[in-house]
Amino acid sequence: MRNIFSKSPDIRNSAIVGFIIAALFLILYRTAIKELAPYYELPIYYWGSLILFPAISALGIFIIKDLVRKFGNKFGVFFQFYKFVLIGVLNTLLDLTILNALITLTAMSTGWQFSLFKGISFAFAIINSYFWNKLWTFKISGGVRPIEFSKFLAISLVGLGMNVGIASLLANVIGPPGELSKQLWANIAAVSAIGFSTIWNFVGYKIFVFKKK
Numbered sequence: 001m002r003n004i005f006s007k008s009p010d011i012r013n014s015a016i017v018g019f020i021i022a023a024l025f026l027i028l029y030r031t032a033i034k035e036l037a038p039y040y041e042l043p044i045y046y047w048g049s050l051i052l053f054p055a056i057s058a059l060g061i062f063i064i065k066d067l068v069r070k071f072g073n074k075f076g077v078f079f080q081f082y083k084f085v086l087i088g089v090l091n092t093l094l095d096l097t098i099l100n101a102l103i104t105l106t107a108m109s110t111g112w113q114f115s116l117f118k119g120i121s122f123a124f125a126i127i128n129s130y131f132w133n134k135l136w137t138f139k140i141s142g143g144v145r146p147i148e149f150s151k152f153l154a155i156s157l158v159g160l161g162m163n164v165g166i167a168s169l170l171a172n173v174i175g176p177p178g179e180l181s182k183q184l185w186a187n188i189a190a191v192s193a194i195g196f197s198t199i200w201n202f203v204g205y206k207i208f209v210f211k212k213k
Helices: 002-007 009-032 049-071 073-106 111-137 146-174 182-209
Strands: none
Touching: 009 049, 009 073, 009 111, 049 073, 073 111, 073 182, 111 146, 146 182
16 A cells, blocks of 8 residues: 555545545534534444545545556546535535534624634635645646736636536526425525536636646
């Protein structure tokens, strides 16, 4: 196992990302819903996520790397996209974990305090996303470049607007078809919006932000 990690930084990094995702999931589980059992009462399969998530993340990288090795660079974009999705999951959980931690510490979940907390959590998620995508997903060396980060932030904000806009259009304007409940349709709208904004962000980062010279 150590030899695999040392020979393939991508497999090692994907396992690290998977472990962080699992850890944030456990923290969020506790901070988001205070009525749930404390950590020591969590079922064993929750703790098993600390092993399962890294294993699944690393396995995905291994499979795609093998496809690239066998069939050439036509699978290279899927390799980047897989890493991008992993970082996206990490960013989402980081955002929610920081937000809920601030709410738990202050007992404030409404008003301007909530807006401030959401701004802080979003800022941490954006910074985390920038470094992981720059150095790992797209493998761009060097430190922080103001113009590069500005482009990254602009693409991210457009993606955020697209996410909210598409979800709102589906939920509020088009509405649920047939006998589908409004709550179920709202979740379908949210997932659909995530799909569109994810593709937008990936293409935008690849072409406009982290394009190799």
